Structures are given as structure tokens and as C-alpha cells.
Amino acid sequence: MNKTVIIIGGGIGGLFSACLLCKEGYKPIIMEQHGKIGGGLHCFERYGELFESGIHFVSGFEEKGPLRKLFSYLNLLDKIHLKTLDKHGFDIIQIGSEKFNIGIGKENFIRIFSKSFPEESQHIREYIDVLYTICDHIPLFNLQPISDVNYLTEDALIPVGQFINKYIKDEKLQKILAWNNPLYGGNEEQTPVYIHAIITKFYIEGASRFIGGSQHVADAMATMIIHMGGEIHLNKEIVNIEVDNKKITKVIAKDGSEYKADYYISDIHPSLLMDLIHTENIQKAYRERLKQLKNTYSSFLVYVKFKPNHFPYLNHNYYYYNNYDMIWNTINYHLDDFPSGFILMTSPSKNQGKYANKAIVHCIMRYENFQQWENTYIGKRGLAYESFKKEIENKIIDKVNEVFPNFEASIDKVFSGSPLTIRDYLRSKDGSLYGYKKIYETIFQTRILPRTKIENLFLTGQNINLHGILGVPLSAIITVGIIIGDVNYLINKINNNQ
Numbered sequence: 001m002n003k004t005v006i007i008i009g010g011g012i013g014g015l016f017s018a019c020l021l022c023k024e025g026y027k028p029i030i031m032e033q034h035g036k037i038g039g040g041l042h043c044f045e046r047y048g049e050l051f052e053s054g055i056h057f058v059s060g061f062e063e064k065g066p067l068r069k070l071f072s073y074l075n076l077l078d079k080i081h082l083k084t085l086d087k088h089g090f091d092i093i094q095i096g097s098e099k100f101n102i103g104i105g106k107e108n109f110i111r112i113f114s115k116s117f118p119e120e121s122q123h124i125r126e127y128i129d130v131l132y133t134i135c136d137h138i139p140l141f142n143l144q145p146i147s148d149v150n151y152l153t154e155d156a157l158i159p160v161g162q163f164i165n166k167y168i169k170d171e172k173l174q175k176i177l178a179w180n181n182p183l184y185g186g187n188e189e190q191t192p193v194y195i196h197a198i199i200t201k202f203y204i205e206g207a208s209r210f211i212g213g214s215q216h217v218a219d220a221m222a223t224m225i226i227h228m229g230g231e232i233h234l235n236k237e238i239v240n241i242e243v244d245n246k247k248i249t250k251v252i253a254k255d256g257s258e259y260k261a262d263y264y265i266s267d268i269h270p271s272l273l274m275d276l277i278h279t280e281n282i283q284k285a286y287r288e289r290l291k292q293l294k295n296t297y298s299s300f301l302v303y304v305k306f307k308p309n310h311f312p313y314l315n316h317n318y319y320y321y322n323n324y325d326m327i328w329n330t331i332n333y334h335l336d337d338f339p340s341g342f343i344l345m346t347s348p349s350k351n352q353g354k355y356a357n358k359a360i361v362h363c364i365m366r367y368e369n370f371q372q373w374e375n376t377y378i379g380k381r382g383l384a385y386e387s388f389k390k391e392i393e394n395k396i397i398d399k400v401n402e403v404f405p406n407f408e409a410s411i412d413k414v415f416s417g418s419p420l421t422i423r424d425y426l427r428s429k430d431g432s433l434y435g436y437k438k439i440y441e442t443i444f445q446t447r448i449l450p451r452t453k454i455e456n457l458f459l460t461g462q463n464i465n466l467h468g469i470l471g472v473p474l475s476a477i478i479t480v481g482i483i484i485g486d487v488n489y490l491i492n493k494i495n496n497n498q
Contacts, residue, residue: 002027002229005483006251006259008238009267009427011039012055012469013461015221016476017265019074022228024484029230029261031253033237038218039267039426040469047305047413049358050213053425056345056360057085057317058469062206066143070473073497079220081211083348086315088112090207093179093319094403095327100176102204106132109204117173127167127177130155134197140465140474141198143495145488152194157440160196161188161328175327179319182343182364184467185296185434188328192440195466202470207317211348241273243281247455263483267461269429270448283453293446294439296467297331298419298431300339302361302396310410311346313356318344320403330364338392339363339399363396367419367430378424389418435463450479458483 003026007014010032018028036042040054060067061082071077087108089101103112110128114121134156139146155163160178168174178186184199185191210217222232240252241264250260266273270290274282321327321341330341342363346356373385393416401408419431428435436446450458458479462468465475477494481487 003263004029004261005263005265006031006261007265007267008251008273009033009039009461010037010232010234011267011426011461012041012472013464013476013479014039014265014267015041015218015225016070016473017267017460017480018225018230019076019221020476020480020490021483022225022230023074024480024490026263026483027229027231028225029259030225030232031236031238031251031259032232032234033427034425035234036215037222037232037234038215040472041214041218042425043213043215046303046415049305050215051303051358052210052213052215052347052360055210055214055469056347056362057203057207057209058082059203059206059208060470061208065206066141066470067473069143069494069497070477073494074221074224076220076224080217081350082208083211083315083352085207085209085317089316090203091179091317091319093176093321095176095321096323100179102179104204104206106204113173117170120168120170120173123167123169124173127164130167131193131197132201134194135201138194138198140477140491141470143491145491152192152443156194156197157192157443159189159440160186160191160193163193163196172324175324178327181328182319182330182341182362185437186328187437187439190437190439190441192438192443195438198466198470199468209345209348211352212350213347238276241276241457243277243454246281246453248457263456263458265458265460265479265483268427269432269435269461270459270463271429272427273459277454281454286453289445290448294437295429295432296434296437298365298367298422299433300363300365300392300396300419301417301421302363302393303415303417304359304361304411305413306356306358306410307412309355311356311359311404311406312354313348313352314344314346315348318403320344320399331366333364335369338365338395342396342399344400344404361396361400365392365419367423367432370418370420370431373420374423376420378421381420389416392416392418434467435461450475450482 005028007030010030021028042053043050087104090104091102093100103109113124164174164177184195237254238251239254242249248264250258252258274287326340333340342361344361346359373381423431448464460476460479462472481490
């Protein structure tokens, strides 16, 4: 009889863990609190359009890319529909009135920036070479066997701002090269450079968007899981985990139903997991560490459905910052002048033409701005909350309209999500986008291992290794590899899959 594994949470980590377990002959049983599978891949319908809740663009599907290898191994590559972003500017950055393009491909990246900053040409090459070298020494990023857990060199752990400034002398370019820090919750003086290196190289190698939204990726994985004998239970929020003699004996859902398995994987935030386990079954020091670690910031999202044939489809992500200082300090806004920056993304449809059907505007936001309503739930937060949310939404629309003067006039329908929306839909602590905050001085405190002191409980998800569409699947490989008894065996199978 196949060994069973209950997975708490049907997000990206839960889905990848389940798929990998199926390939090893285990029976995964996913318990998802919502009515739809997917977590960050989840799309929801509003006004006749599908909108993404978390994953808005991806990479890793280029030749020899890590996600291409992983989806090939799972026999799902042909189920994934992608549109590659503009090679000569997959990201466009506007700072005040100045614009810069980020090109796909290492040499293209160097060429485009060297054209704008010719005096920094050699420094740009040195910077990107070292950045790539840092990534080359991270085995899991390259789907290579792990021989030493201490693969991060001293250079990879210095603050990202210090790293950039070491190679780049032009003060404007120093800040421009940090354009993507909203994708990892970056802090100039705290974030270790390896986080910046992984995210930067990952997208330079081949940025794309999911055609029609990311839900089809989650659905393809769910179909595979069920076809191979796994189970997916929706609307099953786990509220209690019973432990005896350092082993989980069962989990109990909100509706009172109980479930048992040989192993258990948690795909929810570790501090939220601690709330489900009686205090006597978890070491106090471990529990307190997971509770007290700082989380990355949250976001405010504005979702737009456009009038037909009004707003152009942008085959790139558009970053805007009020000024150069705001690139690192977007989080340090005052509500009076919010937002100090935004990311605008239009989403491709199956037969994408000249005009966009919809867009998402992402603005970094602190959880504290909505904290007074934290004891409320979606749809029941009250008029004061709705009024404040609408005020923020309008501020963002006004800011985007300054950059794209036809934006507001192109809107057919608009709605928004606050940090509380993110918290409740994605079950992330304080609406955190990227899990625990990585700080170079205390990096090993935020290194959460998949194995726990409870013998049959394992962790996965963005808090365990790295966040996002790259980091979470890689974390799932480690989690499943530990359960089956050999991480490198699993890595080799994926890496050598034909």
C-alpha cells in the first residue's frame, strides 16, 4: 500500500510537493482552505475576466531553465502556455521623466545598459559576471546535487547595496540596478546579495507571462495528482494538529472531519502552523523564533478591466518611481504622497492583439496601514475600511494616469485588494509577499529547515528556501527529497530527465 502524505495548503509548494510525491509512488492528500486550488497561481473571475492573485510573470522555461526541467520531469511542459516578454525591454523603468530598458539575455542586458552608461561599460560586465558566478555556485538553483549546505560564499552574503556599489560608480546606475527589489522585498543595507542575484539572473534569462493567467498551471498539476491516485480536498481548513510521542496522529478540519497519514507537509506560513499545534509539542525556542522573525512587506493591488480597444497591451512590466531615491525607499512613503512608485502589468489573452483586456497595478504597502481592521475577514470589514481602500485605489489610478494619460479613461471596471486581502487569500502572515525577511547579519536565523522536531512533519513553501515561482518549487524538491530519503537522487532524476 502506498504511503500517504497529508499536505496542509494547496499553494505552489503543496502542489509541487504532491506532484513529486506521486512520481515516487506516494499518495498525497492536499487540504486546501479555499474553494480553488493554486495559492499564488490562483486566478479569480471578475467582470468576465480572469485575474491573477500572485504570479504575474515568470522565467525558468528557457532551454535548460530550472522550471522547464521540472515541468518536463512531471510531463506537464506541454500544458504550460507562455508568452515571452520583449527581448529588448522585458522591464521598462521610468524614474521621474527618464526611462531605461532591461533586456533578456546576459549580453543583451550588458549591451543596453552600456549604451546608456558607456563610461560604466566594463563595470557593468564585471558586475553581471560576478552576479552570475554567485548563482552558478548555488547548486539547487541549477538543479545540481547538493554536496555542501554552506555553498553561500562571503561575497554572496554582503548587503546588496554594498555589492552593487562595489562594481558600479555612477550613482544613478547604482540605484537603477536595484529596480527589481520589489520582487524580493529588498533592502539596500540588509538584504544579502544572493537573493538579488538569483532574482536578477532568473528573469534576465527569459521573462514570460502565462497566457490566460496562471490558474491553468495549477489545474494541470491538480489533474496529474488526481490521475496518479492523489486527493485534493477543497474548503478544508485545518484548525488542529494532534501530536503524540513526537509524531502527528491526525489533523482536524474546521468542519470536524479528521484525517490521518504516514507523513505531513505544511505549506502554510510556519508561524501560522505553530497556532495549530499545542504548545507542549513544540520547543518554546523554536516556536518563538518562527513567531518573531520579521516578514517582508505587503502590497496594494489594483485590478482593471479595460474598455475594448482603448489601452495598449504592454509586452513588458512597467516600473515607475517618483525619483531615484525611491527605488530603495518605496516602502518609506507617507500616505499623503502615496504611492511613490508602482508596477503596471497587462495580462495576455490567448489571441492577444494590440490592446489589453486587463491590467494589474502593484504598489508596495505596509501592513500597518490596514492593521486596525486585522480582526475582520473578506467582505465583512465595514464601511470605513471600504472607504479607505477606495481612497488608496484612487491615489494609485491618479499616479498611473500621470504616466499613461489615457489610463483612467480606458477603465471599464476597477477593484482592488489590500494587504488584508493578500493575508486572507494567500494565508500569508501580515499579507507578506515573500515570506520571512532575509537579513545578511542574521541569515542563518531565517534558514528554516524542512525537517522538524516532530518526526513525521515537514515544511515547504516560500519561507523555507526562496519565494516565488522559482524558489517554492525548489523548496518542494528538498522537502520531498528528505521524505524519500535522498535529495540528490531526486535532483538527479529531474536534471537527467529526457
